[in-house]
Amino acid sequence: MTRKLGKKKARLALALLLVPVALLTNRVTASASDPVEVRTDAGVLRGEVSGEARVFNGVPYAAPPVKDLRWKAPQPVKPWTGVRDAKQYRSACPQQDNPEAPGGSTTEDCLYLNVTTPVKQSAKPRPVVVWIPGGGFFMGAGSNYGANEMATRGDAVVVTINYRLGIFGFFGYPGLSGSGTYGIQDQQAALRWVQRNARSFGGDPRNVTVAGESAGGMSVCAQMTSPTATGLFSKAIMQSGSCAFSWADNSQYPGQAGDSFWVPESRVRQTGAEWAAATKDKLKCTPGQAMLDCLRAADPAVLTAETLQFTQVAYGGTATLPLSPAKAMKAGLFHRVPVLSGNNHDEATPWVAAFNGGKISDADYPRMVKDMVGAKQAAAVLREYPLKNYKSAAEAWAAVTTDRIWSCTQVANDLQAARKVPVYAYEFADTNSPLAQPGQGAAHAMELPYLFSLGGAELPMTPAQQRLSEQMIDYWTTFARTGNPNGPDRPHWAPVKHGDVNGLSLAPADQDGGIKPVNLSTEHHCGLWSKVR
Template identity: 70%
Template sequence: MAKKMLAIVAAAGLAAAGTLVGGAGAGDAAEHVVRTDAGRVAARSVGDALVYDGIPYAAPPTGALRWKAPQPVQPWSGVRESKVGSVCAQQPNSEAPDGSVAEDCLYLNVSTPAAFSTKPRAVVVWIPGGGFFSGAGSSYEASKFAARGDVVVVTVNYRLGIFGFFGYPGLPGSGTFGLQDQQAAMRWVQRNARAFGGDPRNITVAGESAGGMSVCAQLTSPTASGLFAKAIMQSGSCAFNWADNSQYPGQTADSPWVPVSRTQANGKEWAAGKNCTTIECLRGLKADILVDDLLQFTQIGYGGSPVVPLSPAKALRAGLFHRVPIISGNNHDEANGWLAAFGDIKDYPALVRNMVGAQKAPAVLRHYPQTSYESPAAAWGAVTTDRIWSCTQVAADQQAARKVPVYAYEFADKHSPIAAPGLGAAHAMELPYLFRLGGYDFPMSDTQQRLSNQMIDYWTAFARTGNPNGLDRPQWSPTGVRTVNGLSLAPTDQGGIKRVNLTTEHQCGFWTGLSTPAISGGRPE
């Protein structure tokens, strides 16, 4: 989740893609201009797609609008060119090497096939990941996804960190402003989809990592009712949580969801350090002061507003979610991206004890003996992948599958073009199979390119119909409830696409028995 683009966008160099020619199947064919409800926008041509970058979907949340629900955008005259908008305020990272102090950042980007269509296309709204403190919709250039899949793709920015998830006593919407932005973007899509040749009645909300967690939060949000017809959660779900010392040394057990009272108490304490006793005083602080403390607010506050009235984990367990088909999955070696945080791993048993405690450690060490792995680091990667990522996703799949079709998967290419040697199918390694990250086409082998095509075909068939199946790819069946069966997605030279029992593959029965509340999305242990 955090830092996932270090290898990705650094290599991409955030290269600009395409040339400014513009267009849309439903716009002015001569000028490639589309009229939205707030003004006209022009496109640029990228491969077989037309891309409209930097469209504002809400008013800049600055000044008196900081920490308020997103407001309508001011209409403009003339034609806006296709130009990436500012990324939301964040500290320096690979997607924003210089960081950003921009609060005027509520922009989205639309990619649509250049080819004419006689009927409206399905729409995919992509919510980027980044730990709720970094990332931007513009990092996910969607031209190949849109053109090959014959869908309209919308990638969005939303407020991050202290700007998106701050809370303060008496502040309406505390801890949920980023989620409210995502909903405002989906409402914009419903109003404007037809202008880009899209079907406002056939919207799929999708995301990876914090984006996947956002999707699950939207699945359980009453105020998101009717905004989408399908959902895709990649490497993130309502049940996601972590144990002590499992992602980073010294990190305490927690989840992305916290009671709003905790968010507000943290906000009051933070405000006192800035000599502010009112929200008006806090709104007067310069953005760079807030960016310095961005990471203090990266969890969604529940229980304080209709946006997130319950913990998404509790809501999903209780069946309180929108009845839409779901694609849900992980990467095979998800947690390997965090191994570097633990340095040169030599004492694997000590790491296990620090995670589960001395009483439970022997059971984990018997179930994951170091002798079964090539190194202590590989053993630790397997333990933390299964405990933090795979089995929480499996639990969410089981809960959702009681009510709706859930298509489960595991990305298993151990040699993704963005994977460092030995990293395997770690967190975020599937992203270049769907998007041109930073506008860059990462080199792939023939078998990897075929896997990329098949994944786009699965994802976009699902967006169109709610069923991912079609020609030139193995059958994908919805999972059952007791055991989560899905597809392993790998190139043919690594076994190809095949069925996999994800419950067994990641030892989820063991983890459920060891720590039932944590794996099911309850209190982390």
């Protein structure tokens, strides 16, 4: 696999820090004589060949959610006549300026997906991987994840999607149906598109894996607990994100209260009502105009400027998420599909800079732990993470917050899922990822270039890292094909059993023993964090 340095490396490095299956209705296959022309249920697409892959970009899976469709469930695509060009990506969904969407976006016409599939014909339908991007539910786009290597090496169809973000995807207001769930509904609309059209691209609609990282991983877990996602996928991959993800007081940012991404619909609606009342002048409502009418007529640029206030997902008000995904998973109320789930070894290191620029003294450390867990529980945490075990107080704090926020919430989710379905747990441990920043180790999102090209960039890797990338793609796509990641030329991966969560540590062969077994529960002190919340 050739790795070339792309121009967007620096921008991407910053950006990334942050059941039975329904039967197919459309059975039209691609023409062998013209492999880049495909008929979907809405019309004919013309993509292009890229190396050994066929690529179809900017494919609409739902109607543009504009004007009266703002803050409504995704609606069907209007069919087109003739041949629609599918060579170019379409706009990212509205979001503020960030390295994944330089300059940001205010384009609400954004419900598009991208399909990558091998050029080579297959005697039988291929597994389908549907990738949900991360980005804290306020940024990100499917177009940033190039899937040629995953599709061709893994012999799979890979679909990357956009979905509504921030205020457009998770806004709520009294009387507004679907409040706080529009982004989750978009993801399901994309999965339904896959059910209808997978076979046209050589894919098997009965063998769909929904996958994602960070907010994308949390989205996957939300779909696992959503009754309206029944039949839309048969396997799930959660990278650095799960139903149990949460944070304690002052753990990610100073002054931030403990919370999670799942909140009651009543809270989302109340937040929306309070925000609308406070922002009425900016919205330029006319006298006597109903607030919802004013909101739907508002300039998308005005709404995008306020988008960071709406990054939590609502439950309890609709069929989409009738329960908190965390509570549903704990109660065993989830779709019975195999799961591949894991974290990165040093997830929280990028957030250390939020605390005095990362300059944490030995005297600061116990105070910060106390501010996080309270005086009664601080002593137990400090005994488990003594300063003498770390090179610095900043490193100790990174370990504490990695384990509390990321690793042990994922471990808890894995144990809950393993009661009912096969679960394969992992930890990405390469401290020298092409995205790695000095001193941060295997931080959040560092595994992504081992699975995708990012923003069109093939980042440079050592031979050992290239081999790890190949093995990870093999694990991921074999899991997508069979529900079991194991195969030749890579270490055996045992599923989680009851008790501790054992899995694989994923590192290059020239680093700390390469791929090897790891007890994730013990390594991240999850016995402590099951008691200290």
